[in-house]
Amino acid sequence: MVIAVDAVGGDLFPENPVAGGILALQEKKDLKILFAGPEGLIREELKKHNYDEDRVLLIDAPEIVTMEDASSTPLKSKKNSSISVGLKAHKSGDASAFISAGNTGALLAASTLILGKLDGVIRPTIAAIFPTIKGPGLLVDAGANLELKSEMYFQFAKMGTIYAEEIMGLKSPKVGLLNIGEESEKGCEIHKEAYQVLSKLDNFYGNLEGKGVMTGKADIFLTDGFTGNIMLKFGESIPETLKQLIENTAREMKISDDQKKLVFQILAKTMEQFDYQQFGGVPFMGVDGVSLVGHGGSSPLAIKNMILNASQCVEHDLNDKIVSSLNS
Amino acid sequence: MVIAVDAVGGDLFPENPVAGGILALQEKKDLKILFAGPEGLIREELKKHNYDEDRVLLIDAPEIVTMEDASSTPLKSKKNSSISVGLKAHKSGDASAFISAGNTGALLAASTLILGKLDGVIRPTIAAIFPTIKGPGLLVDAGANLELKSEMYFQFAKMGTIYAEEIMGLKSPKVGLLNIGEESEKGCEIHKEAYQVLSKLDNFYGNLEGKGVMTGKADIFLTDGFTGNIMLKFGESIPETLKQLIENTAREMKISDDQKKLVFQILAKTMEQFDYQQFGGVPFMGVDGVSLVGHGGSSPLAIKNMILNASQCVEHDLNDKIVSSLNS
Known part of the structure; x- marks a missing residue:
């Protein structure tokens, strides 16, 4: 399996994408990485690493989409950017997936336009892993579509369910609709409509208040x-x-350095669950391909996990399952 | 000053409202409390307390609005409820303010209808205290108006500013508009419009992302x-x-009981800032009177603080200042 990696996405490139790609090769032996970006830059960076040359491919993409660029940039002014070139390589079949830690808006627009939408999908969406006391939950939509129609809530619920089952390994995940109260008639008109449409789903929990998120009332x-x-x-x-x-507080309470160290150890360990790095990144759900985006600050570890996550989406035939679910 | 107290609001009544009222009398010597609720119930509860009888007044209101009742209940089916009777006592001048830990929706509707709106106010709003690393901030609107027009954002910003200055003691508080990015063109149409209108304010910070709340980028x-x-x-x-x-985490790390105790002490002390009890409650801003609502689970301490908070709104002429600000 070949995964295309945006070598110039995120805050620290090409260092982190290249290092993350190499880490992924070490962890998954049947993988090849296709780096997309300015060829010279990537070749120079690769010199810092030891790797099997047969498993590292390059595709030249001299332009770089910055975090400040408009969403339309890879489609209009920077058609030779790593985002455009990498996604096209995936579209043509040269890679089974594409991952990037770059500009989310630009990635969403380019993924939607270059890969197209899956059969029956109104709008692609992006989810995010959200920690709860019961383990990781999934927040959908995390910023792709600011205003939704009720049918979009329905589709996002179905796509989120499949992602939660297949990739997060959750059994019978419950879908909760965020609202200002649990009763069915709460919220604006759109939430009342969405509630009705979502009621058709077997795994609809109902409305969920803000306090139900971290307490894990739904998944x-x-x-x-x-x-x-x-x-x-x-x-x-x-x-x-x-x-x-x-x-x-520790300063006010004048606790000893040893005690302080212990407290911060416990806090750090607890907060690991809030660390996006372990999940690496999330796919744009609803596009006709596998395109994942990660945090701009993605470390090599986060990039590696995003690549492995992408390979899982491919291996689990996530999109086939989404299409059957939406059209059932 | 007389403050009317809903004796049957909240989850534990008449115990907590009555105990909170008595606590307020002990703390503020120029105060009288007018309890509104079923007279027999209040008299029975008062027997548990020692207090100066000259400073405790009663007004019979045999009906009780429950947490599940519709917002219109005090105005339609339960006109003899503590909410209706208490607010009318305030409207007629028998009390300078009204406080309740009861049904927020019902309190908002009854406060708006019975007290009326301040001159120039489009819609009253409700704020909430929100903790930040720089101290308490103010979240407006906390649930009264689900959809806003841009002029409402403007009015809420002005009313919130006055509350923050007068009651929370914040100097030159900054107003941030919650949005998905800091740039002025971010968000839905309404947020772009609101941004333009808010730009007229001297204390507008601009757009604020979710991560700017607890980090206290605005007040x-x-x-x-x-x-x-x-x-x-x-x-x-x-x-x-x-x-x-x-x-x-503590269980996983197998730390000693003593260490665990210390960690939880530090956590508890840190979390005091998240404790709504210290603020007691918040006023419906924009109504022609002083009507405060607190958490359903309000303890006697929270009720006491809400009463003192109400007396401050009266003493600071909060409403006069709101009217001059809105009409300036």
Whole structure:
């Protein structure tokens, strides 16, 4: 299996994408990596690593889409960017998947346009892993579609369910609709409509309040991309803010250095669950291909996990399962 | 000053409202409490307490609005409820303010209808205290208005600013508009419009992502009541879920009981900032009167703090300041 990797996506490139790709080769022996990006830059970076040359491919893409570029950039002004070239390599069959830690908006637009949508999909979506006391949950939509129609809630619930089952290994995941109260008539008109449509699903939990997320009342947290994106980034800020708050308390309480060390060890271990790196990245669900995006700050470890995650999406025939579910 | 207290609001009544009222009398010597609720029930409860009888008044309100009742209940089917009777006592001048730990929707509707709106106010709103690493912030709207027009964002920003300055003691509080990115063109149409209108304010920070809330990038977090309510309840769930997560870690790491005790002491102290009890409750801003609502689970301490908070709103002429700000 060949996975195309955006060598110039994220905050630290080509270092992290290249290092992550090499790590993935070490972990999964039947894998090849196709790096997309400025060829000279990649070749130079590869010199720092030991690897099996037969398993590393290159495709030249001299242009770089920055984090500040508009979503349309890979499609309009930078058609020779790693995003455009890498996705086209996947589309043509030269790679089974494409991963990037680059500009999410640009990746979503390019993935949708270059790969196309799966049969029956209204709009592709992006999910995010969200920690709960019962283990990782899935937040959909995490920012791709700011306003949803009720049918989109329905499709996102189905796609999220398949991802949760196949890739996250959750058994019988429950879908909760984020709302201001649990009763069916809560929320705006769109939430009442969505509730009705979602009621057709066997695994619909019902409405879920904000306090039901981290307590893990459901496994899949369904919401519009506006609320979802704010929730996601709020959640991501918890480990660091908590550390600062606890540091203040430790100072006030004048605890010893040894005690402080222990407290921070426990906190760090607890917060591992909030660490996006272990999940690497998430796919754009609903596109006719396997395209994953990771955090801009993705470490080599995160890139490696994103590549392995992509290979799982391929091996589990995620898209075939999505199509059958949507058209059943 | 007389403060009317809903004796049958919240999860544990009349115990907590009555105990909270008596606590407030002990702390603030120029205060009288007017309990509204079923007279016999209140008289029986008062027997458990020592208090100055001249400072405790009663107004009979035999009906009780439950947490499950519709918002219109105090106005339609239960006109003799503590909410209706208490608010009318405030409207007529028998009390300077009204507080309740009861049904928020019913309190908002009854406060708006019985007290009326302040001059120039489109819609009253409700705010919530939200902890940040820089101290308490203010989240507006916390659930009163699920969808906003841009002028409402503007008014809520102004009302929130006055509350933050006068009651929370914040100097030059900054208003941030919750959004999916900091750039002015981010979000749905309504957020772009709101951004333009808010730009007229001297204390507008700009757009704020979810990660900017707990890091305290602004003091006032402006959003629609749908997103605000989900954020609020999510935030409220942090202390308890964190405790459970850390307990799991402590078990895994097999730390000693003494060490565990220390860790939980530090955590508990840190989480005091997330404790709604210290703030007691928040006013419906924009109504022509002083009406505060607290958490259903309000303890006597929370009720006491809500009463003192109400007296501050009166003493600071909060509403006069809101009217001048909105009409300036």
